[in-house]
Amino acid sequence: MSTGIIQEQITSAIASALVRARERGLLQSQHFPQPSVDFSKKEEWGDLSSSVAMVVARQEKRSPMDVAHVIADQLETTCHLLEKVSVVPPGFLNLTLRLDCWFAVLKAIEHMGDRYGHSDTGQGQRVLLEFVSANPTGPLHMGHGRGAALGESLSRLLRSSGYAVDKEYYINDAGRQMTLLADSVYARYLAMHGREVAFPEDGYQGDYIQALTQAVVHEQGDRLLALSPEDAQRECGESASRKLLGTIREDLARFGVEFETWYSEASLFTSGKIQEALADLAQRDLVFTKDGATWFRSSQFHDQKDRVVCKQDGHYTYLASDIAYHFDKLCRRYDWLINIWGADHHGYVPRMHAAIQAFGSAKERLRVVLVQMVRLLRDGKTVEMSKRAGEFITLQDVVDEVGGDAAKFFFLMRRSDTHLEFDLELAKKHSAENPVYYVQYAHARLASLFRIAQERGIQVPSVREAPLLALVQPEEIRLIKHLSRFPGVLAASASELAPHHITFYLQELAGLLHVFYYKHRVLPSRGDGVEETEPDGHRTFEVSPESTRAVLSQELTSARLVLLRQVQVVLQNGLWLLGVTAPEKM
C-alpha cells in the first residue's frame, strides 16, 4: 500500500537500520516485522513515530528502550533524512526530519498533478461496483442518495488506486413490487376513466403515482380499456416502470452519478441465466428438493439454514435471481465484486457469501458495504417520513434545496455503516460552520489569489526553480507535512472502502490553509510596499518576526505561491474523489 514518499522512505530506513544492527551483532532476530511508521500525534513528538522497538523487543527478549536505542544509533549514523532521533519511554522512536526533506513532497505533487496520491495497488484488477439498484417503483430517497454518493466516490477511490471499475445498477424489474406498481397504476387508470375500482391493498400511494398514471393516459388514451385486465395491467406496469427508471436515471445524472451498465433482473429470466446458475449448483450437489420446493444448501457455507430458490408453485424466489445475478457477475470475470446495500438487508449478506463460495470463489471476493439510514433535520427537528402515506422527501428535493455538492459531502462525512444526521439548514449555510463551504472556500480563495497574481504579472514558478528554503514558518511547514499524508489517506480510504477519511482530511487541510492565509501575506502589498505589515497590533507577541515586520521578498512570494499551488492541487484531488466540485469562485 502506498503511503507517500516520506513515510515510505522512513519505513525503509528503519527496516535497513534493523538489518544493519543484526549484521553488527547488536540484534539477533532473523526476521523483523514491517516497521510501523505513523505521523506523530503531537508536534513535540517530532514528525514521525515508530513503535517497532517495542515489537522487536519481544522477540529479542530485551527491554524496548534498549532496542530503541540500538535502532536510533543506526538511524542517526546512516539516515541523512533525519534531523533528530529520540527515544522515549516506553520505547518509541520519535523522528524529526530535516526541513528540506519535505520539499520533495511539493515536487511530487507538481510532478503528479491530478494524479498525486494515486497508486497502482489494484494492478488493473477488475471490480464490479453495484449500487443504488432501487426498484423502479418510485423516486429515489435519501438512503439511495447516500448509496449513490458512496458508490461514485468508491469508484473514484478505486480507480485512483489502480483498479478497473465498472459501475452497475441492478434493476429489480421482476417480482411482486412490480406487480404492485402495475396494479396501482391500473387502478388509477380505471378511476380516471370513471370506473369504480378498489385500490389494491398495499398499493403504492403518493402523488407520483397520480402523475405517472396521467402520463400513461396521455400516452395511451383509453386504448387500454379495450384490453383484457391482465394485458392492460401489464402495459401499465411496463410503461410506469420505464418512466420511473428514466426519472431515476436523470436524477442520478444530475447528481453526477452515471453507470456503465444497467442490469435488468427480468433479463435473468429471459436469458436462461437462472436455470444456468441453478444447474451449476445442482452439478455441485448444492441444491435439493424438499416439500415440493427447490433448496440451496447455503448452510454448507455458514448460512444459518438452507434457502428456497424455487417455490412449490414453481416460481423462483428473489434469492434465485440474486444467485443468478452474482453467477453472471463471476462469469463476466470480475476479480472483485462490491455491493452497496441498505443496512436493513444485512441479514442477506451470509446468503450471498454462500452463493459466491458455492460457485467456487473465496468469500472475500464479494464485499458488501452497508449503508445506514439518513435522518433529515430541519430546525433541529427530525423530518418525519412515511412512504406508505406517500409523504417523503426525495433525493431530488434535497439536491434542489442544498445543492449536489453539499449533499454529496454530507453523505460522505460519516462512516457509511452508522446513522447519518443530515442538517438541511447547516448544509445550506455559507459560512465556516458548514464543512462543505469551508473546504470549497479554501479552494476558491486560492483560485482568487492566483487570479490576482496573474493580473499583477506575478509568476508562479516551478517547484524546481522556486526558492523553497524561504519556507520556514510553522504554518508553511504544517501545510507541507499535511500534503505528504494525502497518498496514505487515499490508500486507506480505498482499501477500507471508506471515503469519510477524505472528508476529514480535507477539512484539516482547509483549516491549515486558512490559518496560514490569515497570518501571512503572499503577494506584496498594493502600494509598492515590500513590507509585510502587521494587520493589527494585537498579535505582535504571538507572531514570529518574519511575518510582522520583515521584508516580503520576491523569493518569499514565489515560494509561497508554489506551496499554495500544490495545496490547491490536493484540494482539487480530494474533492474530486468525493465527486464534489472545486469552485474557482463562489
Added chain:
RNA sequence: GCGCCUGUAGCUCAGCGGAUAGAGCACUGGCCUCCGGAGCCAGGUGUCGCAGGUUCAAAUCCUGCCAGGCGCGCCA
C-alpha cells in the same frame, strides 16, 4: 430466542493495539486600511455503556452483561 450493527465531550462524530483520547458544532470573549471576514484567535470539558480477561501497552482484541437500531418468510 438467534444473528448483525451501534454505544467516545452538551450535540454530531473521528480514532479501532501504542505515548497526556481528538475534531466540528453549540457556548463566551476578541480580531476587518491591503491577497475573498464565506476567515482567524483565545477560553473546557470526558467513569471511551458496564464488568472481567489477553498484552510490555486496550477506546481499540476476547468473553459476559446493559441500552438502542436492524434482520431472522416457499416477500422483494
